[in-house]
Amino acid sequence: MPLAYGTAVTTEGAVIAAAARIGGPVMLMADVPGLVRNSEAGTVLPDLHGTDDVRREFCSLRERFADRLAAVVVQPMTTSGVQVTISVLQEQLFGPLMLFGLGVATDALADRAARPAPLTDSDADDLIRSVPGARRLLGRPGAPATDLAALRDMLLPVSQMADHLPQVAELELSPVVARPNDAQVTDARIRIQAAEHADAYLRRLR
Amino acid sequence: MSTRAGDSAYALLTDGTTIEVRPAQPGDFDAVREMYIRMSPDNLYLRFFSMGSAAAEREARRICREPAPDHAALLAVLDGEVAGCGSYELLGASSTSAELAMAVADDMHNRGVGTLLLEHLVSLARGRGVRAFTAQTLSENALMLQVFADSGLRVHRALADGVYDLTFPLPSGEANAALGTYRDAVAERERSADVASLRSVLSPASVAVIGASRRPGSAGRVILRNIAAGGFPGPVYAVNPGAAELDGVPCVPSAAALPGPVDLAVIAVPAQAVLGIAEECGRRGVKALVVISSGLDRPAARSCWGSAAATACGWSGRTASAWPTPAPAWMPRSRPAIPGREAPGWRCSPAASASCCLSTCPGWAWGSPPSSPWATRTTCPATTCCCGLGPTPPPRLAVLYLESFGNPRKFARTARQVGRTMPILAVNAGRSAKGKRLAAARAPATVPRPLTRQALFEQAGVIATANFGELLDAAALLASQPVPAGSRVAVVSNTRGAAILAADACDDAGLQAARLAADTQRALRDVLPAGAAVAGPVDTGGLIAPSGFRRCLELVGADPGVDAVLALTATTGASDLVPEVPAARLPVPIAVVVMDQVEGVRLLPGPDEDSPPLPSRPTPIPSPPSAPWAMPCVTACGGRPRKDGCPTSTACARSRPASWWPAFSPVPRTAAGWPWTRPRSCSAVTGCRWPTAPRSPPRAL
Numbered sequence: 093m094p095l096a097y098g099t100a101v102t103t104e105g106a107v108i109a110a111a112a113r114i115g116g117p118v119m120l121m122a123d124v125p126g127l128v129r130n131s132e133a134g135t136v137l138p139d140l141h142g143t144d145d146v147r148r149e150f151c152s153l154r155e156r157f158a159d160r161l162a163a164v165v166v167q168p169m170t171t172s173g174v175q176v177t178i179s180v181l182q183e184q185l186f187g188p189l190m191l192f193g194l195g196v197a198t199d200a201l202a203d204r205a206a207r208p209a210p211l212t213d214s215d216a217d218d219l220i221r222s223v224p225g226a227r228r229l230l231g232r233p234g235a236p237a238t239d240l241a242a243l244r245d246m247l248l249p250v251s252q253m254a255d256h257l258p259q260v261a262e263l264e265l266s267p268v269v270a271r272p273n274d275a276q277v278t279d280a281r282i283r284i285q286a287a288e289h290a291d292a293y294l295r296r297l298r
Numbered sequence: 299m300s301t302r303a304g305d306s307a308y309a310l311l312t313d314g315t316t317i318e319v320r321p322a323q324p325g326d327f328d329a330v331r332e333m334y335i336r337m338s339p340d341n342l343y344l345r346f347f348s349m350g351s352a353a354a355e356r357e358a359r360r361i362c363r364e365p366a367p368d369h370a371a372l373l374a375v376l377d378g379e380v381a382g383c384g385s386y387e388l389l390g391a392s393s394t395s396a397e398l399a400m401a402v403a404d405d406m407h408n409r410g411v412g413t414l415l416l417e418h419l420v421s422l423a424r425g426r427g428v429r430a431f432t433a434q435t436l437s438e439n440a441l442m443l444q445v446f447a448d449s450g451l452r453v454h455r456a457l458a459d460g461v462y463d464l465t466f467p468l469p470s471g472e473a474n475a476a477l478g479t480y481r482d483a484v485a486e487r488e489r490s491a492d493v494a495s496l497r498s499v500l501s502p503a504s505v506a507v508i509g510a511s512r513r514p515g516s517a518g519r520v521i522l523r524n525i526a527a528g529g530f531p532g533p534v535y536a537v538n539p540g541a542a543e544l545d546g547v548p549c550v551p552s553a554a555a556l557p558g559p560v561d562l563a564v565i566a567v568p569a570q571a572v573l574g575i576a577e578e579c580g581r582r583g584v585k586a587l588v589v590i591s592s593g594l595d596r597p598a599a600r601s602c603w604g605s606a607a608a609t610a611c612g613w614s615g616r617t618a619s620a621w622p623t624p625a626p627a628w629m630p631r632s633r634p635a636i637p638g639r640e641a642p643g644w645r646c647s648p649a650a651s652a653s654c655c656l657s658t659c660p661g662w663a664w665g666s667p668p669s670s671p672w673a674t675r676t677t678c679p680a681t682t683c684c685c686g687l688g689p690t691p692p693p694r695l696a697v698l699y700l701e702s703f704g705n706p707r708k709f710a711r712t713a714r715q716v717g718r719t720m721p722i723l724a725v726n727a728g729r730s731a732k733g734k735r736l737a738a739a740r741a742p743a744t745v746p747r748p749l750t751r752q753a754l755f756e757q758a759g760v761i762a763t764a765n766f767g768e769l770l771d772a773a774a775l776l777a778s779q780p781v782p783a784g785s786r787v788a789v790v791s792n793t794r795g796a797a798i799l800a801a802d803a804c805d806d807a808g809l810q811a812a813r814l815a816a817d818t819q820r821a822l823r824d825v826l827p828a829g830a831a832v833a834g835p836v837d838t839g840g841l842i843a844p845s846g847f848r849r850c851l852e853l854v855g856a857d858p859g860v861d862a863v864l865a866l867t868a869t870t871g872a873s874d875l876v877p878e879v880p881a882a883r884l885p886v887p888i889a890v891v892v893m894d895q896v897e898g899v900r901l902l903p904g905p906d907e908d909s910p911p912l913p914s915r916p917t918p919i920p921s922p923p924s925a926p927w928a929m930p931c932v933t934a935c936g937g938r939p940r941k942d943g944c945p946t947s948t949a950c951a952r953s954r955p956a957s958w959w960p961a962f963s964p965v966p967r968t969a970a971g972w973p974w975t976r977p978r979s980c981s982a983v984t985g986c987r988w989p990t991a992p993r994s995p996p997r998a999l
Contacts, residue, residue, distance in 0.1 A: 183747075183750060185706065186706050186707070186750050186754070187706075187707050189749075189750060189753060205752075205753070205756075206749050206750065206752070206753035207753050207756065207757050208706075208707065208710055208753055208754060208757050215757060218756065222756065256470075288425070290425075291421040291424070291425065292705060292707035292708055293481050293484060293485070293707070293708060293711070294307075294417065294418065294421045294484075295309045295310070295414065295417055295418075295484060295487065295488045295491070296307035296308065296309045296319075297307070297308040297309060297310070297316065
């Protein structure tokens with residue numbers, strides 16, 4: 093699974109060094125135990141240019157979260173591309189469901205589509221294309237198509253995992269940045285719950 | 299809802315008989331020993347490689363010990379007697395291999411008991427992390443070797459001294475293709491057993507109606523009258539202790555007093571009396587039951603499966619109102635299924651003998667009462683059985699009414715398989731909050747959320763329609779015309795206003811109004827008077843001759859940029875164009891809008907025997923929802939039979955090498971649950987090994 097490069101550090105010096113190593117603009121993400129969605133909690137600080145920006149924002153994070161701040165992840169700022177969300181939801185009756193949507197997980201839920209896991213190649217293609225606003229991914233004059241094959245290659249193993257591990261109650265790869273030549277996971281979270289292995293295909297009347 | 303192997307469950311044998319599969323308990327010792335004692339010496343030898351009753355006694359004790367993680371034993375129980383048992387024992391405390399042992403009672407051979415037990419053991423063992431079964435079988439034990447060979451599992455055999463050492467790896471995540479093959483084999487067995495079990499329900503040789511009362515209008519009486527009036531060819535009996543004859547059918551006082559063999563018993567009595575009668579029918583050898591009784595709870599329904607030797611049971615809540623228009627042949631319809639739409643040729647399949655909720659009477663009569671066997675028996679396997687049971691020629695499409703799902707995943711798999719040979723239409727009922735509440739009142743857990751439901755339909759390739767009218771439109775189109783290859787619809791009309799409205803309606807519905815090629819436009823100009831619109835939408839003008847209109851349709855249909863043709867005809871007084879439309883020979887599907895048609899939808903017969911009929915609707919102008927017809931439903935991907943297989947089938951997994959897929963180790967069973975996990979600890983919890991792309995240093999997921 094292609095992941096965006098990032099490094100978790102704890103001190104001011106290390107943050108600045110990491111940002112300098114990356115070069116260009118960076119993004120800081122606070123690792124605060126208990127906070128689920130970074131973008132909701134305002135712990136993602138995008139588009140920081142230069143040492144001063146980085147230092148200032150790191151200090152503000154340290155002030156806000158004090159001891160709760162476990163680490164800060166420094167990532168290169170991904171400027172172009174379409175943000176999408178790939179997620180898994182286990183439904184009690186239904187089994188695992190793959191969700192695909194535009195935007196990050198906190199955005200309006202209307203812009204997403206679902207398929208039961210596991211997916212075939214063509215299921216994955218259908219899923220990507222059936223999202224309202226899929227045109228942004230499929231390309232149009234002036235905006236090239238994103239790497240749909242890369243998105244599909246992300247959907248397939250996740251759907252396999254959802255099928256094999258009923259304990260994965262919820263999973264979110266969000267945002268995944270889809271670009272013309274690749275797709276990268278920039279943040280991910282997972283919720284595990286004890287669950288029995290259920291065999292939906294067992295021959296039995298019900 | 300639990301689908302775990304190892305709980306008590308009912309399943310079907312190959313001949314459609316219902317049998318219970320449940321874990322062995324210490325209390326079963328006598329019954330299991332009894333089965334072994336009754337086995338012939340030959341069979342005992344095949345099972346134990348030796349003669350003598352001591353082995354049987356030891357085996358019964360082994361099977362009936364208290365359940366523990368290192369072993370499991372399942373019994374197949376029919377009529378209170380053990381018909382077979384299967385067990386596995388782990389080869390060591392920490393081993394992931396287990397030795398398998400199976401035995402089937404002498405009189406139960408060749409009915410699928412062994413295979414069923416094997417499937418349940420495989421499911422149980424997979425859930426507990428067992429990776430492989432081993433078994434030893436004498437080379438002359440052809441039956442058992444056949445069970446293993448046909449199971450769909452990969453079996454490795456080694457012969458030594460007349461004994462086969464068998465090893466079957468249980469398909470798991472890594473061996474995806476093997477799992478697909480296995481599930482395909484299981485599904486095929488399920489399909490044929492379903493077909494066998496429904497045969498007695500859908501085309502019985504004899505019927506008994508139990509609870510046919512003297513009061514006209516009661517459910518039992520209505521059914522009896524339908525059967526009698528419909529000219530059911532076989533013997534019909536009524537069970538009523540107080541009457542000698544009802545509707546010309548002789549009565550007997552109880553199920554036990556039924557004179558001849560009975561294939562199907564319809565039980566229409568109050569809920570509290572159902573169980574006793576079901577048991578009586580079972581003893582009487584009735585093959586199938588249909589129970590019509592409100593307030594029958596789930597445990598009682600399950601007891602019916604167990605108590606009767608019956609193969610299939612149907613439940614309905616308040617069915618009296620829903621029942622008089624039933625689908626199967628033995629219950630003739632007392633009124634047309636679709637009032638006013640009984641036009642000849644409308645039937646998508648030979649309807650009178652339609653086996654399932656197919657054809658003109660799309661499942662309404664069966665009601666699909668949830669939390670009942672019917673919910674699964676007539677929805678999901680119904681689509682299955684239409685292949686096996688259905689009339690010849692096979693039906694062109696399947697129509698379902700669904701508001702809840704017994705086993706959605708199995709439904710999706712079956713529907714997808716059936717969908718490869720015929721389109722499946724469903725009314726997507728219970729979408730609104732209030733509708734959903736009403737549906738949920740019958741079966742709370744089985745009504746999925748809209749998103750889930752949509753996902754299910756889309757993956758299964760089911761064409762979901764919002765209402766019955768849309769369903770009829772789509773069914774009429776699919777039943778008569780080929781499925782459009784795309785969404786470019788050419789509009790041909792003899793009035794400009796209708797052409798404009800049709801173009802608008804196409805746009806609203808997400809279809810493209812096709813623009814015609816220059817060649818086509820030129821050819822059209824030769825046929826049409828000056829001033830006619832030829833670029834598409836085509837306006838022929840009101841004075842067009844019938845043959846000219848037909849020529850236009852043929853020219854437009856031959857245009858490579860057109861996937862379907864929508865013809866609109868308004869009566870102008872100049873000529874009647876309607877008969878010309880079916881006469882046109884087109885390589886693409888065509889539908890016609892007849893502006894002054896009275897019927898909601900009708901099929902215009904083709905010019906000769908071979909040509910398909912043509913669906914026709916009245917003007918789209920006052921009813922925008924179904925405006926350019928069912929085309930959007932049909933052109934959506936659902937309409938096209940799927941080329942790829944089921945999500946778990948071999949085809950999918952084979953498209954990529956096994957090494958491409960990540961490996962998943964089971965989450966430890968002790969896991970009590972976690973809150974949302976921070977990314978860095980995910981891999982520690984799940985033990986996943988993700989393939990990572992070679993790129994700049996990745997952050998651990």
